[in-house]
Amino acid sequence: MTFKTAIASAAVLCIASFGAQAQNKAPVRIGLMLPYTGTYAALGNAIENGFKLYVQEQGGKLAGREIAYFKVDDESDPSKATDNVGKLIKRDNVDVLVGTVHSGVALGMAKAARESKTLLIIPNAGADAITGPMCAPNIVRSSFSNWQPAYAMGKVAAEKGLKRAITITWNYAAGAESVKGFAEAFEKGGGKVIKDLNLPFPGVEFQALLTEIAAQKPDVVYAFFAGGGAVKFVKDYAAAGLNKSIPLYGAGFLTDGTLEAQGDSAQGMLTTLHYADNLDTPRNNAFRKSYALAYKSNADVYAVQGYDAAQILAAGLNAAKGDLGKRDVITAAMHKVVVDSPRGKFTISAAGNPVQDIYLREVKGNYNENRGVAVKALADPARGCKL
Ligand code: BEZ
Numbered sequence: 001m002t003f004k005t006a007i008a009s010a011a012v013l014c015i016a017s018f019g020a021q022a023q024n025k026a027p028v029r030i031g032l033m034l035p036y037t038g039t040y041a042a043l044g045n046a047i048e049n050g051f052k053l054y055v056q057e058q059g060g061k062l063a064g065r066e067i068a069y070f071k072v073d074d075e076s077d078p079s080k081a082t083d084n085v086g087k088l089i090k091r092d093n094v095d096v097l098v099g100t101v102h103s104g105v106a107l108g109m110a111k112a113a114r115e116s117k118t119l120l121i122i123p124n125a126g127a128d129a130i131t132g133p134m135c136a137p138n139i140v141r142s143s144f145s146n147w148q149p150a151y152a153m154g155k156v157a158a159e160k161g162l163k164r165a166i167t168i169t170w171n172y173a174a175g176a177e178s179v180k181g182f183a184e185a186f187e188k189g190g191g192k193v194i195k196d197l198n199l200p201f202p203g204v205e206f207q208a209l210l211t212e213i214a215a216q217k218p219d220v221v222y223a224f225f226a227g228g229g230a231v232k233f234v235k236d237y238a239a240a241g242l243n244k245s246i247p248l249y250g251a252g253f254l255t256d257g258t259l260e261a262q263g264d265s266a267q268g269m270l271t272t273l274h275y276a277d278n279l280d281t282p283r284n285n286a287f288r289k290s291y292a293l294a295y296k297s298n299a300d301v302y303a304v305q306g307y308d309a310a311q312i313l314a315a316g317l318n319a320a321k322g323d324l325g326k327r328d329v330i331t332a333a334m335h336k337v338v339v340d341s342p343r344g345k346f347t348i349s350a351a352g353n354p355v356q357d358i359y360l361r362e363v364k365g366n367y368n369e370n371r372g373v374a375v376k377a378l379a380d381p382a383r384g385c386k387l
Contacts, residue, residue, distance in 0.1 A: 031099070051307065096121065099122070157189075165193050269363045287342040
């Protein structure tokens with residue numbers, strides 16, 4: 001090498017390393033794709049609040065890097081999912097996607113994340129396929145699979161000696177998978193699902209279906225609804241007088257973030273979920289206090305999932321010392337983390353889904369109170385995941 005070429009290559013090296021350092025100092029670009037309108041709007045807002053609360057607690061930075069947020073309202077509309085996620089990936093050039101609530105929309109996001117290899121943290125949507133056949137190292141969930149809380153409720157219902165169940169839900173991935181998970185455990189325990197009722201998402205015309213339930217007189221009804229739809233369903237069920245004779249069980253979304261609006265109609269209801277409001281641990285108490293101070297409202301499961309999505313990202317970025325180029329280090333750390341969550345500590349499976357306790361909860365006033373662990377350290381079966 002001549003003196004001239006040595007100087008030239010040193011200069012190239014110098015520029016390249018300056019470029020990498022500048023990149024490491026630039027803000028981490030986070031794309032929040034959540035519903036800010038429609039029946040799941042409150043869920044999207046709580047997730048964003050929870051995520052930002054954790055970042056604020058770290059001084060507004062993760063792994064020493066500032067955070068820049070880019071937001072898209074996905075409207076819980078699967079037909080717009082590809083366009084919406086494309087805006088974040090291509091237009092806003094985000095480093096990490098965080099979203100979403102609705103399983104149908106999340107399936108579109110997961111497809112785009114797999115193709116573009118963008119990091120994706122799912123702070124709610126339980127679509128079983130995402131940590132099943134679509135599993136990928138760059139996709140991790142901070143929430144649950146649709147199977148998890150449903151399976152636990154089926155087990156509880158069977159253990160209570162209930163025999164004949166009717167299920168009712170919206171006709172889309174989350175509802176279908178939730179009633180399937182319930183039926184799996186309920187029928188294994190000796191029960192029988194005698195009828196599956198459903199209506200299109202996000203419809204709330206429940207009257208004909210409630211009439212059908214009254215006519216069939218099952219021992220129990222299992223429901224999957226969430227957000228605004230859950231408020232209306234629980235109120236309509238009580239207004240029809242059905243809560244007096246047929247217990248209404250559900251995955252905990254039926255009564256989470258909804259209790260002030262549901263009032264008397266939800267009192268005493270039993271549900272299963274990976275969170276309960278009154279878990280009396282220093283971690284949960286501190287989280288609920290900071291959340292209430294910051295947002296003047298009570299934390300719910302969605303806020304917890306947003307908070308934990310930020311914790312999972314922080315674990316990845318910390319392992320790579322903030323260097324987004326170290327993809328393998330980030331994704332490995334995001335899978336290895338033990339998340340110190342308000343719900344209790346949990347780990348992440350190889351497929352990218354939380355392995356977590358599922359609580360049995362009872363509604364008392366405006367709280368979903370813990371009535372014990374229904375299933376300890378429940379792992380989704382991750383059917384079809386090949387890594
Ligand atoms: C879902 O679509 O996966 C979902 C939506 C709301 C609550 C729980 C699950």
